[in-house]
Amino acid sequence: MRRYNPSQLEPKWQKIWRESSLHDVDMGNVKNKYYVIPMFPYPSGDLHIGHWYNFAPTDTVARFQRMMGKNVLTTMGFDSFGLPAENAAIERGIQPAKWTAANIATMTKQLDQIGASYDWSHSLTTSHPDYYRWNQWLFLQLYKKGLAYRAKAVVNWCPKDKTVLANEQVVGENNVCERCGTPVVQKELEQWFFKITDYTDQLIGNLDELDWPNRVKTMQANWIGKSQGVLIKFAVDGLDDYLEVFTTRPDTIFGATFMVVAPEHQILNKLSISTEVKKYIKEAGRKTELERKEGEKDKTGVFSGGYAINPATNDKIPIWVADYVLPGYGTGAVMAVPAHDERDHQFAKKHKLPIKKVIEGGKLPYAGEGQVVKSGDYSGMDSPAMREKVTDDFVKKGLAKEQTNYRLHDWLISRQRYWGTPIPIVYCDKCGIQEVPEKDLPVLLPEDVEFELTGRSPLTDRPDFVKAKCPNCQGSAKRETDTMDTFVDSSWYFLRYLDNRNDKAAFNTAIINKWAPVDHYIGGIEHAILHLLYARFITKFLRDNHGIKFDEPFKKLTNQGIILGPDGLKMSKRRGNVVNPDEQVKSYGTDSLRLYLMFMGPYDQGGPYTMGGIAGTRRFLDRVWTLTQEYLSAKDKADEDLEEVAVSVATHRVIKQVTDDLAKLNFNTAIAAMMTFVNELYRLKATDGVLKSPGWQFALTTLTQLLAPFAPHIAEELWQDLGQVPSVHVGHWPKYDEELITEELMTLAVQVNGKVRAEIIVAANSDEAAAVDAAKKDPKIAELIKSKKIKKTFYVPGRLVSLVTFKKKS
Numbered sequence: 001m002r003r004y005n006p007s008q009l010e011p012k013w014q015k016i017w018r019e020s021s022l023h024d025v026d027m028g029n030v031k032n033k034y035y036v037i038p039m040f041p042y043p044s045g046d047l048h049i050g051h052w053y054n055f056a057p058t059d060t061v062a063r064f065q066r067m068m069g070k071n072v073l074t075t076m077g078f079d080s081f082g083l084p085a086e087n088a089a090i091e092r093g094i095q096p097a098k099w100t101a102a103n104i105a106t107m108t109k110q111l112d113q114i115g116a117s118y119d120w121s122h123s124l125t126t127s128h129p130d131y132y133r134w135n136q137w138l139f140l141q142l143y144k145k146g147l148a149y150r151a152k153a154v155v156n157w158c159p160k161d162k163t164v165l166a167n168e169q170v171v172g173e174n175n176v177c178e179r180c181g182t183p184v185v186q187k188e189l190e191q192w193f194f195k196i197t198d199y200t201d202q203l204i205g206n207l208d209e210l211d212w213p214n215r216v217k218t219m220q221a222n223w224i225g226k227s228q229g230v231l232i233k234f235a236v237d238g239l240d241d242y243l244e245v246f247t248t249r250p251d252t253i254f255g256a257t258f259m260v261v262a263p264e265h266q267i268l269n270k271l272s273i274s275t276e277v278k279k280y281i282k283e284a285g286r287k288t289e290l291e292r293k294e295g296e297k298d299k300t301g302v303f304s305g306g307y308a309i310n311p312a313t314n315d316k317i318p319i320w321v322a323d324y325v326l327p328g329y330g331t332g333a334v335m336a337v338p339a340h341d342e343r344d345h346q347f348a349k350k351h352k353l354p355i356k357k358v359i360e361g362g363k364l365p366y367a368g369e370g371q372v373v374k375s376g377d378y379s380g381m382d383s384p385a386m387r388e389k390v391t392d393d394f395v396k397k398g399l400a401k402e403q404t405n406y407r408l409h410d411w412l413i414s415r416q417r418y419w420g421t422p423i424p425i426v427y428c429d430k431c432g433i434q435e436v437p438e439k440d441l442p443v444l445l446p447e448d449v450e451f452e453l454t455g456r457s458p459l460t461d462r463p464d465f466v467k468a469k470c471p472n473c474q475g476s477a478k479r480e481t482d483t484m485d486t487f488v489d490s491s492w493y494f495l496r497y498l499d500n501r502n503d504k505a506a507f508n509t510a511i512i513n514k515w516a517p518v519d520h521y522i523g524g525i526e527h528a529i530l531h532l533l534y535a536r537f538i539t540k541f542l543r544d545n546h547g548i549k550f551d552e553p554f555k556k557l558t559n560q561g562i563i564l565g566p567d568g569l570k571m572s573k574r575r576g577n578v579v580n581p582d583e584q585v586k587s588y589g590t591d592s593l594r595l596y597l598m599f600m601g602p603y604d605q606g607g608p609y610t611m612g613g614i615a616g617t618r619r620f621l622d623r624v625w626t627l628t629q630e631y632l633s634a635k636d637k638a639d640e641d642l643e644e645v646a647v648s649v650a651t652h653r654v655i656k657q658v659t660d661d662l663a664k665l666n667f668n669t670a671i672a673a674m675m676t677f678v679n680e681l682y683r684l685k686a687t688d689g690v691l692k693s694p695g696w697q698f699a700l701t702t703l704t705q706l707l708a709p710f711a712p713h714i715a716e717e718l719w720q721d722l723g724q725v726p727s728v729h730v731g732h733w734p735k736y737d738e739e740l741i742t743e744e745l746m747t748l749a750v751q752v753n754g755k756v757r758a759e760i761i762v763a764a765n766s767d768e769a770a771a772v773d774a775a776k777k778d779p780k781i782a783e784l785i786k787s788k789k790i791k792k793t794f795y796v797p798g799r800l801v802s803l804v805t806f807k808k809k810s
């Protein structure tokens with residue numbers, strides 16, 4: 001008998017599929033289109049098990065949909081711009097372009113091992129000019145609409161290297177430059193932004209329509225952070241000026257016992273502040289926004305020396321400066337209500353400021369609703385009612401204005417980095433900012449640059465890049481040396497996949513409108529916010545300006561879970577618990593690895609990778625193989641008259657299970673159903689003695705079909721062995737006969753000593769003996785009655801089986 005040898009048959013089929021272009025899609029046939037992709041990877045150089053966990057199940061979805069009759073497009077690309085290539089260049093003295101190309105070559109080979117049904121002719125690499133040229137085009141479209149603009153923004157700045165640093169390049173307790181150890185300062189620089197805030201309402205509004213995990217929708221909504229409140233003016237004592245605050249709780253205004261402003265607030269220029277306050281402001285300027293949020297618990301702050309007048313009570317209340325108030329949110333000033341706001345409460349305790357309760361409810365700080373007290377004429381009202389009333393009253397007095405605030409800022413897209421898409425702008429002394437004409441795109445990124453250890457972008461040291469001609473006056477101009485955030489690259493690549501060879505346009509809109517949106521997008525939860533938000537924004541922009549006819553880029557989204565090391569901990573080189581997929585393929589084969597990844601747990605949860613586990617799925621495939629080979633050598637002796645109901649019912653049942661489970665991406669239960677089915681076949685084989693009844697051909701061909709999306713290679717081989725043509729992967733998904741399943745079977749509750757302990761499924765015509773027998777074989781029941789003797793049995797056909805045992809046998 002032929003042995004199952006995946007290391008021979010897997011590469012064989014991969015070659016045959018590739019050479020026959022089996023998975024190349026007919027783009028002209030859009031009636032049944034199904035566009036499913038994983039999130040494309042950054043080419044770090046090694047395909048790790050997390051990639052497999054994203055890509056293999058995505059391919060299973062693609063193969064399943066194809067067999068269900070869909071015209072499926074699935075492909076793969078590389079998100080190849082970004083900082084790691086620059087770091088590698090500095091560490092190893094290799095050009096980012098070369099390093100990236102080498103990594104892509106390695107990963108492409110590793111990707112082949114997955115046995116995925118990619119149509120590689122739709123692939124793309126974002127660091128190639130034929131892609132990033134269209135990034136530049138996109139930038140210009142946004143610019144023409146006023147949605148790409150330049151403005152000052154605070155950045156991390158190393159005064160020694162004279163360079164901007166990303167947050168992760170600011171290290172240590174004292175926030176020093178990762179390269180030279182100099183303390184990092186915050187500096188305002190001109191940066192490029194995309195005006196995503198023009199789309200805020202739609203970005204929230206459309207969330208409802210999406211077939212996405214609720215968790216992701218909530219994260220997006222929180223990130224956008226829509227908050228309805230009021231702007232209220234507080235006069236500043238002794239100045240002809242006022243402090244404006246943003247509050248969502250104007251009903252607590254009688255409890256505002258002090259004010260807090262951000263260290264950056266302009267009012268501080270007008271108050272005469274002490275050196276202590278100046279020092280505090282300077283220190284706050286050194287912290288990043290993230291650190292300020294983290295350090296919030298300390299509630300540091302200083303009294304500014306100034307006072308404001310609470311417009312509700314006319315009390316003079318002190319103005320404090322504290323870095324828990326963020327300059328970029330609301331007005332950068334708050335009315336502090338320590339009785340009803342957690343942060344204000346902590347601050348008041350620490351700095352011994354008065355706390356005045358104005359809402360009845362629980363223990364302070366009480367942030368809920370309740371009856372208003374100590375609030376003048378408003379006392380006695382419910383807090384929501386007061387909110388409306390006090391807002392109205394203050395608006396009438398010209399002291400307040402209703403306002404909706406968002407946490408979402410415009411998208412800062414410029415990076416003072418080399419390995420990214422050059423921004424297509426030049427600066428002319430005479431004409432100012434000038435866009436590079438579309439016909440002159442791409443602005444090519446030089447691929448042979450020198451990395452000075454200064455950390456400065458090598459582009460700034462390349463006169464041949466920087467020197468440009470002004471498109472307006474033809475005079476000399478300077479080219480923009482900032483490059484784009486790589487999130488720009490990934491914000492529309494799924495559209496370019498569809499028309500990736502187009503050298504006249506970013507894409508042909510007619511093709512996009514036929515094939516997009518993506519029907520199913522699968523990837524990690526780490527992209528729940530930024531990548532998806534940016535892709536949604538760019539899609540809406542293209543809809544408004546470039547004829548795209550849909551609102552959202554990804555109809556359905558699935559997030560996979562995380563694979564842990566065999567020890568149950570996060571995989572890391574340091575811990576030595578990293579599982580290398582190449583080695584797993586070598587030892588067990590691609591199909592076993594794919595199957596195991598989908599069997600180990602619910603897909604959105606992941607779990608620990610165990611060697612025993614993959615050995616188990618390999619054993620399962622061995623059993624499938626052996627059974628099929630045994631059948632093949634016995635089938636000539638088939639006996640047409642043999643009874644085959646059991647085989648047939650079991651087969652129809654497993655089709656239904658796997659079909660239903662796959663549609664819901666319940667890979668693990670689908671695989672478990674196939675395992676149960678194979679066990680059942682082995683049991684039937686043992687009873688029949690030989691594999692002679694005609695039902696076996698049906699059972700085994702069906703099994704290969706069901707296995708095909710999961711373990712495509714062994715399925716193809718056995719399909720051929722069973723005499724089937726053409727490829728199992730272009731054939732149809734098996735259908736089940738609903739009647740055969742439901743008519744032939746019934747569910748019975750099993751009682752032990754009067755309590756329902758299990759449910760069993762038995763043939764509909766079972767008599768009492770058969771039902772009792774089946775009940776005793778149920779694992780749960782078997783365990784319960786293990787050391788007991790049955791005294792009496794009881795049977796209600798279609799309803800239940802009841803077992804009564806003797807009290808413990810002595």
Ligand code: ANZ
Pocket residue numbers: 227246247248249252324325326327328329330331332333334335336337340341367405
């Ligand atoms: C008084 C008050 C009383 C507040 C109370 C809350 C509870 P969201 O919902 O997130 O928009 N706030 C306003 N600007 C701030 C800033 N720049 N930095 C830090 N906090 C700021 O939060 C709005 C609330 O956050 C505002 O309502 C304000 O505190 C605070 F019982 O005003 B509240």
Ligand code: ZN
Pocket residue numbers: 428429430431432470471472473474475477
């Ligand atoms: Zn000019």
